[in-house]
Amino acid sequence: xxxxxxxxxxxxxxxxxxxxxxxxxxxxxxxxxxxxxxxxxxxxxxxxxxxxxxxxxxxxxxxxxxxxxxxxxxxxxxxxxxxxxxxxxxxxxxxxxxxxxxxxxxxxxxxxxxxxxxxxxxxxxxxxxxxxxxxxxxxxxxxxxxxxxxxxxxxxxxxxxxxxxxxxxxxxxxxxxxxxxxxxxxxxxxxxxxxxxxxxxxxxxxxxxxxxxxxxxxxxxxxxxxxxxxxxxxxxxxxxxxxxxxxxxxxxxxxxxxxxxxxxxxxxxxxxxxxxxxxxxxxxxxxxxxxxxxxxxxxxxxxxxxxxxxxxxxxxxxxxxxxxxxxxxxxxxxxxxxxxxxxxxxxxxxxxxxxxxxxxxxxxxxxxxxxxxxxxxxxxxxxxxxxxxxxxxxxxxxxxxxxxxxxxxxxx
Amino acid sequence: xxxxxxxxxxxxxxxxxxxxxxxxxxxxxxxxxxxxxxxxxxxxxxxxxxxxxxxxxxxxxxxxxxxxxxxxxxxxxxxxxxxxxxxxxxxxxxxxxxxxxxxxxxxxxxxxxxxxxxxxxxxxxxxxxxxxxxxx
Numbered sequence: 001x002x003x004x005x006x007x008x009x010x011x012x013x014x015x016x017x018x019x020x021x022x023x024x025x026x027x028x029x030x031x032x033x034x035x036x037x038x039x040x041x042x043x044x045x046x047x048x049x050x051x052x053x054x055x056x057x058x059x060x061x062x063x064x065x066x067x068x069x070x071x072x073x074x075x076x077x078x079x080x081x082x083x084x085x086x087x088x089x090x091x092x093x094x095x096x097x098x099x100x101x102x103x104x105x106x107x108x109x110x111x112x113x114x115x116x117x118x119x120x121x122x123x124x125x126x127x128x129x130x131x132x133x134x135x136x137x138x139x140x141x142x143x144x145x146x147x148x149x150x151x152x153x154x155x156x157x158x159x160x161x162x163x164x165x166x167x168x169x170x171x172x173x174x175x176x177x178x179x180x181x182x183x184x185x186x187x188x189x190x191x192x193x194x195x196x197x198x199x200x201x202x203x204x205x206x207x208x209x210x211x212x213x214x215x216x217x218x219x220x221x222x223x224x225x226x227x228x229x230x231x232x233x234x235x236x237x238x239x240x241x242x243x244x245x246x247x248x249x250x251x252x253x254x255x256x257x258x259x260x261x262x263x264x265x266x267x268x269x270x271x272x273x274x275x276x277x278x279x280x281x282x283x284x285x286x287x288x289x290x291x292x293x294x295x296x297x298x299x300x301x302x303x304x305x306x307x308x309x310x311x312x313x314x315x316x317x318x319x320x321x322x323x324x325x326x327x328x329x330x331x332x333x334x335x336x337x338x339x340x341x342x343x344x345x346x347x348x349x350x351x352x353x354x355x356x357x358x359x360x361x362x363x364x365x366x367x368x369x370x371x372x373x374x375x376x377x378x379x380x381x382x383x384x385x386x387x388x389x390x391x392x393x394x395x396x397x398x399x400x401x402x403x404x405x406x407x408x409x410x411x412x
Numbered sequence: 413x414x415x416x417x418x419x420x421x422x423x424x425x426x427x428x429x430x431x432x433x434x435x436x437x438x439x440x441x442x443x444x445x446x447x448x449x450x451x452x453x454x455x456x457x458x459x460x461x462x463x464x465x466x467x468x469x470x471x472x473x474x475x476x477x478x479x480x481x482x483x484x485x486x487x488x489x490x491x492x493x494x495x496x497x498x499x500x501x502x503x504x505x506x507x508x509x510x511x512x513x514x515x516x517x518x519x520x521x522x523x524x525x526x527x528x529x530x531x532x533x534x535x536x537x538x539x540x541x542x543x544x545x546x547x548x
Contacts, residue, residue, distance in 0.1 A: 384511040
């Protein structure tokens with residue numbers, strides 16, 4: 001009987017419930033994970049990413065679950081005891097020893113293996129491949145001025161960077177926080193995994209949450225910065241773009257951007273490869289695979305592995321709060337930057353460009369373009385800005401990847 | 413930071429944390445604009461070289477199976493009449509259709525109504541046809 005009781009009490013002692021009791025932060029993270037699931041399922045906020053991220057967060061914060069071993073990826077002397085428990089000699093470890101890929105293969109679990117795709121920068125370029133197969137650069141090619149609006153919308157990245165440095169984040173961390181303003185999930189994850197992997201969970205959650213909130217964040221800023229007359233501008237129809245132009249564009253764009261900024265090659269190169277597969281029309285099978293099955297598989301792996309990095313000790317900090325606030329600032333300034341440049345173009349072109357499409361330079365495709373359409377249609381029900389707004393929208397994808405390449409070049 | 417002091421610049425390059433924040437912001441914004449300006453120039457040159465596309469191009473639409481009611485040439489109207497939309501079709505789909513027609517016709521045509529074509533194969537039937545004909 002005594003053995004029975006001691007065995008049961010041993011099982012209870014090792015259970016996750018004791019872990020929850022001993023550290024309340026796990027409980028908070030489980031609640032946060034459930035909130036993300038609610039937002040994804042009920043409110044349909046970016047469900048493709050927030051659902052696996054939310055569930056990954058729950059899995060990573062079940063005490064004793066051992067889903068992921070971040071101590072194998074990030075240098076932190078406070079975690080050397082965890083490494084010792086895995087049988088790893090810690091006396092000779094330095095920052096250069098991390099990430100410990102060999103030890104990941106020896107001691108890692110499912111989430112560790114999936115996280116390798118994030119750490120090695122594999123998943124985001126593959127997602128960009130899929131995005132490229134779904135992107136039509138026609139509106140951009142027919143109205144190249146859209147690229148300037150895409151550039152202006154990256155203002156949010158650098159304003160957030162500035163403010164993050166003011167809050168004593170390191171340059172690499174501030175760059176990772178700033179890239180939230182690019183409104184591009186894969187770009188944010190790509191840059192953060194290389195510059196500040198310890199902030200990956202917070203930044204990913206902030207980035208995808210704000211991308212889903214674009215229809216809420218942008219309209220007040222757009223209305224505040226434009227007049228009724230400017231919002232009412234009906235733009236001239238876009239010229240037709242030939243198939244030849246659409247095929248040549250991804251090749252030329254890759255050559256130009258990647259020769260100037262080699263660090264942007266993984267993202268820009270894969271984006272343009274996907275687009276070339278789409279526009280060539282001769283590789284329909286792999287085009288469909290890249291845009292559907294491959295995207296879905298990578299999205300699952302990315303969401304789970306990013307969610308699993310959101311452990312209580314790294315997520316429940318003041319840094320996360322700052323990241324959430326700075327993410328909002330980045331989005332707001334990105335929207336403002338695009339709209340203000342739109343206003344400048346309105347003046348320069350004598351009223352031919354509707355400034356509202358500038359807000360679509362925030363590269364949440366196609367949500368930001370839809371917001372421009374809706375705000376414009378409220379002023380004039382017969383004003384169709386959607387196709388015009390797609391130009392800055394896809395230009396913003398290129399712009400945010402370029403900005404990420406610049407920051408990676410400086411801080412990588 | 414003295415821009416022509418090579419040892420200081422070299423030290424800054426080795427340690428990016430010492431680069432002044434405003435310098436990073438300026439470099440970033442200037443480079444983003446510069447690269448995208450170069451792309452604009454490339455696109456304009458490309459557009460001039462390859463010429464404009466054919467005037468009537470088949471539009472790839474997500475709503476390929478929806479058949480719009482035949483559109484009639486617009487008569488001069490003082491008050492534009494919104495199209496009659498069948499229940500269940502989202503406003504964004506209608507906006508996309510109207511924008512496509514407007515882009516292709518230059519405003520010559522007005523959409524009068526949008527409805528779902530009832531007589532069509534079911535989803536399984538369509539998938540079967542696509543699978544059988546895809547290799548060809």
